[in-house]
Amino acid sequence: MHINYTWVESKLGLSVFFIVSQLTLCGLILFDLPVARQVFGFVYLTFVPGIIFIKLLKLNELDALESVLLSMGLSIAYLMIAGLIINELHFVFGFSKPLSLVPLLIVLNGFLFVIVILSRARLQSESFKLWKVKNLISPPVFLGASLLFSSIIGSILVNARGNNVILLLLMIMISLVFIGGVISKKILPAKLYPLMILMISMSILYHSSLISNYIFPFASDGPREYFVFQTTQKDACWNSTAPYSEETGMYNSMSSITILPSIYSNLLNIDPTWVFKGLFPLIFSFVPLGLYQIWKKYVGEKYAYISAFFFVAYNIFYTEMLGLNRQMIAELFFVLLLIVVLNEKMKPYNKLICFMIFSFGLVISHYALSVIFLLLISLTFIFLFVVKKPSRNITASMVALFFVIMFLWYIYTAGSVTFNGISNYAHHVYNQLGGFFEFQSREPEVLRGLGLETPPSIWNAISRAFAYITQFLIVVGFIGVIIKRVKVNLEKDYFTFILIAMAFLAAVILVPELSDTLNMTRFYHILLFVLSPLCAVGAEFLVRQLFERKVELMVSVLLLIVLVPYFFFQTSFIYEITGSDSWSVALSKNRMSPLRLYGHFGYNDDYSVLGAQWLSRNVNMRNSQLYSDLVSKYFILPSYGMTYIGYVNDLYNVTMVPDNGVIYLNTLNVAHGKIVQGYRREYVWNFSELSFIFDGLNKVYSNGGSEVYRSPP
Numbered sequence: 001m002h003i004n005y006t007w008v009e010s011k012l013g014l015s016v017f018f019i020v021s022q023l024t025l026c027g028l029i030l031f032d033l034p035v036a037r038q039v040f041g042f043v044y045l046t047f048v049p050g051i052i053f054i055k056l057l058k059l060n061e062l063d064a065l066e067s068v069l070l071s072m073g074l075s076i077a078y079l080m081i082a083g084l085i086i087n088e089l090h091f092v093f094g095f096s097k098p099l100s101l102v103p104l105l106i107v108l109n110g111f112l113f114v115i116v117i118l119s120r121a122r123l124q125s126e127s128f129k130l131w132k133v134k135n136l137i138s139p140p141v142f143l144g145a146s147l148l149f150s151s152i153i154g155s156i157l158v159n160a161r162g163n164n165v166i167l168l169l170l171m172i173m174i175s176l177v178f179i180g181g182v183i184s185k186k187i188l189p190a191k192l193y194p195l196m197i198l199m200i201s202m203s204i205l206y207h208s209s210l211i212s213n214y215i216f217p218f219a220s221d222g223p224r225e226y227f228v229f230q231t232t233q234k235d236a237c238w239n240s241t242a243p244y245s246e247e248t249g250m251y252n253s254m255s256s257i258t259i260l261p262s263i264y265s266n267l268l269n270i271d272p273t274w275v276f277k278g279l280f281p282l283i284f285s286f287v288p289l290g291l292y293q294i295w296k297k298y299v300g301e302k303y304a305y306i307s308a309f310f311f312v313a314y315n316i317f318y319t320e321m322l323g324l325n326r327q328m329i330a331e332l333f334f335v336l337l338l339i340v341v342l343n344e345k346m347k348p349y350n351k352l353i354c355f356m357i358f359s360f361g362l363v364i365s366h367y368a369l370s371v372i373f374l375l376l377i378s379l380t381f382i383f384l385f386v387v388k389k390p391s392r393n394i395t396a397s398m399v400a401l402f403f404v405i406m407f408l409w410y411i412y413t414a415g416s417v418t419f420n421g422i423s424n425y426a427h428h429v430y431n432q433l434g435g436f437f438e439f440q441s442r443e444p445e446v447l448r449g450l451g452l453e454t455p456p457s458i459w460n461a462i463s464r465a466f467a468y469i470t471q472f473l474i475v476v477g478f479i480g481v482i483i484k485r486v487k488v489n490l491e492k493d494y495f496t497f498i499l500i501a502m503a504f505l506a507a508v509i510l511v512p513e514l515s516d517t518l519n520m521t522r523f524y525h526i527l528l529f530v531l532s533p534l535c536a537v538g539a540e541f542l543v544r545q546l547f548e549r550k551v552e553l554m555v556s557v558l559l560l561i562v563l564v565p566y567f568f569f570q571t572s573f574i575y576e577i578t579g580s581d582s583w584s585v586a587l588s589k590n591r592m593s594p595l596r597l598y599g600h601f602g603y604n605d606d607y608s609v610l611g612a613q614w615l616s617r618n619v620n621m622r623n624s625q626l627y628s629d630l631v632s633k634y635f636i637l638p639s640y641g642m643t644y645i646g647y648v649n650d651l652y653n654v655t656m657v658p659d660n661g662v663i664y665l666n667t668l669n670v671a672h673g674k675i676v677q678g679y680r681r682e683y684v685w686n687f688s689e690l691s692f693i694f695d696g697l698n699k700v701y702s703n704g705g706s707e708v709y710r711s712p713p
């Protein structure tokens with residue numbers, strides 16, 4: 001049984017299709033029909049505005065996958081930009097709460113409706129094409145759908161009963177899908193590669209995202225992002241000048257975690273928690289699909305498929321990134337910018353418009369990724385200009401445009417806190433150059449990546465060996481590209497991207513504290529946007545040096561031998577089935593130490609959340625001296641206590657609680673008797689060691705896992 005794809009044209013004009021879709025959305029919102037409002041509303045908001053803009057620009061040169069990706073990017077950018085305009089000009093519209101349901105529905109739909117009416121002649125001449133799939137019921141399609149189903153059901157089963165069998169089977173199923181796509185196009189046709197990449201991405205993301213019913217930061221920034229999101233949603237207005245500290249102010253200046261989630265939550269009637277846990281991972285799952293679209297042009301469909309799997313297999317994709325909601329949205333714009341920049345078929349006018357929209361989307365989504373993209377395109381432009389091979393895709397005006405957008409936004413929003421933060425990071429790195437020859441000045445992840453850290457077990461040693469092999473293949477692939485001994489079609493722009501990415505990788509390893517500005521794992525994840533295909537290319541180059549026949553077969557075998565175990569180790573599948581020390585919360589939550597689960601990852605449970613919510617309702621944070629450990633301060637209180645971290649004092653072994661003092665204790669403190677402090681959680685006390693602090697305090701709240709103490713009046 002095979003899959004056949006064809007285009008079919010709708011008999012309805014695009015303007016009619018849009019109006020019908022708009023009326024349907026309004027009806028679902030008016031009658032608040034559960035499920036239908038969420039599903040149809042998400043599809044409408046995430047794709048339909050972009051379809052309108054693509055047709056208005058007459059981007060007929062795009063293929064089907066590019067159209068899907070660009071329509072998503074244009075739609076999300078539209079929501080963010082339109083929401084920003086509504087917020088800043090709400091006095092013109094007469095709205096006191098511009099991000100509430102009625103103003104959003106009127107302005108967002110009204111603006112698009114006016115565009116459609118004014119452009120109806122142009123839109124009517126554009127047929128609306130649908131993607132038709134024949135033989136939809138087939139083994140490959142069924143297997144792809146079963147991945148997502150298994151991920152969701154498996155996560156629910158872990159939460160309810162602590163049974164991880166389905167999630168373990170999910171890892172095996174994902175590996176089988178990958179193996180099938182590599183060994184035979186009869187098993188998995190190349191036309192199904194995009195579908196399988198999307199299904200694998202969604203499944204692997206949801207298997208981590210759906211663990212716990214609350215925000216799960218994975219030791220990252222999710223709770224503080226959730227704080228600025230909830231603050232914006234509660235006020236139904238984004239306050240760009242809120243008096244926060246530099247770090248929280250930088251979060252608040254990002255529309256990706258303030259305006260965008262507020263729009264989704266209010267229009268779709270989705271709980272804020274599930275916007276971050278459900279919708280954002282769904283959007284993020286399209287990033288590997290966009291990378292596949294870029295890579296297949298240079299290394300072919302099969303190697304692009306392999307590269308996408310390698311990108312997804314790296315554990316940062318489905319762990320740490322889930323706690324970085326602003327970066328998930330930013331990475332979508334980052335990929336779309338690469339698609340636009342490297343697309344030679346787009347007309348210059350359309351390319352500039354798309355570049356401008358996606359640039360603004362990236363800048364208002366994530367500051368560090370914006371800086372990295374600026375460095376990438378500016379250094380590429382300069383390098384090609386110096387070697388007298390100027391780029392036709394990257395122009396001086398594009399570089400200048402991106403710089404101006406970034407400079408203006410970071411200077412004139414949130415009291416220029418983002419610009420100051422970037423400057424402080426750069427100054428800090430400069431001051432650390434004196435420790436260039438000291439290995440201890442690098443992050444632990446850097447030393448681990450260089451093999452300078454002793455693995456704690458034989459299984460960790462094997463895991464690192466496979467990781468080192470993938471890195472070795474990237475280096476070999478880079479050498480093969482340089483000496484032109486591999487069959488790839490790299491244009492000068494992408495070739496220069498590779499040069500810059502490799503130089504950047506060397507810099508974050510060699511320059512003290514540079515990796516710490518974002519952390520090494522995230523840097524490597526971002527650099528894989530460019531470097532992932534070199535793993536497959538390196539395998540081919542290596543095989544060609546050793547064999548003369550059956551090169552394609554041998555390359556496939558080598559990559560399967562390396563990447564399948566790599567995937568199993570990265571997901572902690574091997575650690576779980578061998579009973580070894582595991583870092584996967586999804587697979588090993590029930591046997592993980594409380595200090596790692598709560599103290600490192602920031603896992604939230606009912607006890608801690610209910611205690612934080614009681615605290616937010618019954619204690620005036622501004623008029624009290626609130627104390628907690630690091631876990632509560634950074635993971636629980638900002639998200640579910642709606643407490644600005646600037647109001648929270650650190651609970652140490654020398655703390656003296658004043659008359660207006662309040663102490664909040666979480667599950668790790670109460671049920672497991674551990675109190676954690678320190679930047680890297682280096683201070684851990686038993687509760688009994690700090691019991692003297694509570695002498696004379698009244699226990700005003702307890703639910704068996706969380707407690708609140710207060711000084712007597």
